[in-house]
Amino acid sequence: xxxxxxxxxxxxxxxxxxxxxxxxxxxxxxxxxxxxxxxxxxxxxxxxxxxxxxxxxxxxxxxxxxxxxxxxxxxxxxxxxxxxxxxxxxxxxxxxxxxxxxxxxxxxxxxxxxxxxxxxxxxxxxxxxxxxxxxxxxxxxxxxxxxxxxxxxxxxxxxxxxxxxxxxxxxxxxxxxxxxxxxxxxxxxxxxxxxxxxxxxxxxxxxxxxxxxxxxxxxxxxxxxxxxxxxxxxxxxxxxxxxxxxxxxxxxxxxxxxxxxxxxxxxxxxxxxxxxxxxxxxxxxxxxxxxxxxxxxxxxxxxxxxxxxxxxxxxxxxxxxxxxxxxxxxxxxxxxxxxxxxxxxxxxxxx
Amino acid sequence: xxxxxxxxxxxxxxxxxxxxxxxxxxxxxxxxxxxxxxxxxxxxxxxxxxxxxxxxxxxxxxxxxxxxxxxxxxxxxxxxxxxxxxxxxxxxxxxxxxxxxxxxxxxxxxxxxxxxxxxxxxxxxxxxxxxxxxxxxxxxxxxxxxxxxxxxxxxxxxxxxxxxxxxxxxxxxxxxxxxxxxxxxxxxxxxxxxxxxxxxxxxxxxxxxxxxxxxxxxxxxxxxxxxxxxxxxx
Numbered sequence: 238x239x240x241x242x243x244x245x246x247x248x249x250x251x252x253x254x255x256x257x258x259x260x261x262x263x264x265x266x267x268x269x270x271x272x273x274x275x276x277x278x279x280x281x282x283x284x285x286x287x288x289x290x291x292x293x294x295x296x297x298x299x300x301x302x303x304x305x306x307x308x309x310x311x312x313x314x315x316x317x318x319x320x321x322x323x324x325x326x327x328x329x330x331x332x333x334x335x336x337x338x339x340x341x342x343x344x345x346x347x348x349x350x351x352x353x354x355x356x357x358x359x360x361x362x363x364x365x366x367x368x369x370x371x372x373x374x375x376x377x378x379x380x381x382x383x384x385x386x387x388x389x390x391x392x393x394x395x396x397x398x399x400x401x402x403x404x405x406x407x408x409x410x411x412x413x414x415x416x417x418x419x420x421x422x423x424x425x426x427x428x429x430x431x432x433x434x435x436x437x438x439x440x441x442x443x444x445x446x447x448x449x450x451x452x453x454x455x456x457x458x459x460x461x462x463x464x465x466x467x468x469x470x471x472x473x474x475x476x477x478x479x480x481x482x483x484x485x486x487x488x489x490x491x492x493x494x495x496x497x498x499x500x501x502x503x504x505x506x507x508x509x510x511x512x513x514x515x516x517x518x519x520x521x522x523x524x525x526x527x528x529x530x531x532x533x534x535x536x537x538x539x540x541x542x543x544x545x546x547x548x549x550x551x552x553x554x555x556x557x558x559x560x561x562x563x564x565x566x567x568x569x570x571x572x573x574x575x576x577x578x579x580x581x582x583x584x585x586x587x588x
Numbered sequence: 589x590x591x592x593x594x595x596x597x598x599x600x601x602x603x604x605x606x607x608x609x610x611x612x613x614x615x616x617x618x619x620x621x622x623x624x625x626x627x628x629x630x631x632x633x634x635x636x637x638x639x640x641x642x643x644x645x646x647x648x649x650x651x652x653x654x655x656x657x658x659x660x661x662x663x664x665x666x667x668x669x670x671x672x673x674x675x676x677x678x679x680x681x682x683x684x685x686x687x688x689x690x691x692x693x694x695x696x697x698x699x700x701x702x703x704x705x706x707x708x709x710x711x712x713x714x715x716x717x718x719x720x721x722x723x724x725x726x727x728x729x730x731x732x733x734x735x736x737x738x739x740x741x742x743x744x745x746x747x748x749x750x751x752x753x754x755x756x757x758x759x760x761x762x763x764x765x766x767x768x769x770x771x772x773x774x775x776x777x778x779x780x781x782x783x784x785x786x787x788x789x790x791x792x793x794x795x796x797x798x799x800x801x802x803x804x805x806x807x808x809x810x811x812x813x814x815x816x817x818x819x820x821x822x
Contacts, residue, residue: 285670289820311672321667323595325602337591338671381667 238419244293255443266415268434269423276443277423285315314387320378324367341385356380372403446549467534473503490515592681613693634789637718649750652733654743661741690726721788724801731808738815
């Protein structure tokens with residue numbers, strides 16, 4: 238439905254988007270995730286033909302957006318970050334204007350009524366957009382995108398500035414729309430993306446940092462799977478600990494086992510790391526059954542989307558900077574006191 | 589184009605701009621009609637049309653000032669530019685909306701003919717010549733105003749800059765007379781809106797002037813389209 242290859246956008250010297258490629262299938266909800274300024278909005282603006290790409294291709298429903306913009310645009314409903322609302326019009330007047338603008342051939346009254354009830358704006362139809370609350374404005378923006386039933390919906394941060402109730406409503410609405418439309422949705426709110434999207438693209442500094450379902454991304458980021466076990470041994474003594482550690486270590490695919498602190502009397506937690514390919518849960522269960530131990534808890538400590546997001550977006554920028562900025566300290570002992578002094582880095586170079 | 593035209597017409601009236609424009613136009617043309625036509629006991633309205641040049645010059649930027657600049661400022665241009673319509677439809681929709689309002693304002697002269705008809709005979713040929721001259725002048729000025737409006741996000745800046753631009757065009761006559769070089773002088777005079785317009789009020793129907801006004805309108809609408817297009821590539 239949407240095919241993007243090697244999309245690049247330069248603003249003068251600044252490279253906003255550096256070669257993004259992805260495809261979205263029909264009826265899929267794709268989430269764009271990334272910190273502010275990562276290139277999400279720029280990419281969406283290019284997808285909708287609002288700005289053009291420096292290089293690369295975008296095909297919407299098989300039509301290149303630069304070659305036949307009018308045909309490609311007729312397949313898209315777009316809700317930009319700031320909804321394009323004429324505040325001096327009434328909701329009804331505005332939707333009628335968009336209906337004409339999109340050259341919609343459907344039955345006007347019926348189509349607009351459907352959209353209004355879907356977005357729950359029927360009761361504000363006669364009001365000036367200027368006087369609506371932020372939440373209603375957002376919904377009118379969404380209604381505008383739905384006019385003419387475009388097969389592709391592109392929504393740039395649709396829930397920003399809404400209260401929690403409205404966020405849940407809009408999310409439910411998007412899920413509902415995802416059944417008949419291809420949806421691309423951007424956000425910097427992780428639970429939102431996780432709740433709504435089938436597939437996620439994490440964009441950072443203009444490149445695709447990760448791509449796939451939330452689980453797939455997690456698997457790619459962490460090769461090892463971690464697991465925490467709480468096992469009740471037979472004797473409730475420290476001897477149990479070593480026996481259990483050895484037993485788990487003997488399972489295929491286990492790379493590392495460590496006994497953690499005593500949680501209940503004579504019962505310990507064990508941190509287990511696997512190679513990421515073998516599922517060891519059943520093997521552990523079997524061993525425990527054999528030896529007469531009880532598994533009191535088994536918890537997979539997979540990375541959450543939040544962890545992944547932080548890991549991807551902070552990895553090269555934040556961590557490196559922090560390392561660079563931390564001063565190098567020289568320790569010296571003088572008259573029995575420990576003296577720490579900062580080393581000036583350019584000291585040697587100047588001499 | 590139709591959708592944008594209807595929206596802009598609606599916006600002119602809901603914002604009150606249309607009422608201000610129409611009343612100021614009627615008031616000033618009424619004053620000129622009273623003093624230049626009725627006061628001097630003639631049924632020839634040419635002198636009124638001659639005096640209206642400078643008024644049109646200052647009123648049209650008010651009509652066009654927010655046509656493009658407001659769209660950019662409120663980000664509503666995102667709605668237009670991502671809709672399945674061409675750039676020409678956007679620009680022409682706005683252009684014809686402003687032109688329609690100008691024609692409505694200008695048509696107030698037909699009320700004056702009723703007054704003249706009571707006391708004497710209406711000089712229809714001269715009147716229609718003047719009427720269309722002003723229409724063509726307005727159509728060129730509106731295109732210039734929309735073009736300037738597309739360059740800024742601030743409607744006041746847009747209004748002042750368009751007035752200035754049109755005023756410089758108006759000054760071309762006096763500037764040209766101070767220029768020694770014959771060719772430059774000729775070129776400047778041929779670009780003069782004022783002398784071309786005044787020609788009509790003195791009863792000369794010059795086809796080349798009509799072509800000049802229409803091509804100016806086309807050219808500046810084309811520039812506006814280019815500005816919108818360039819913004820996408822920026």
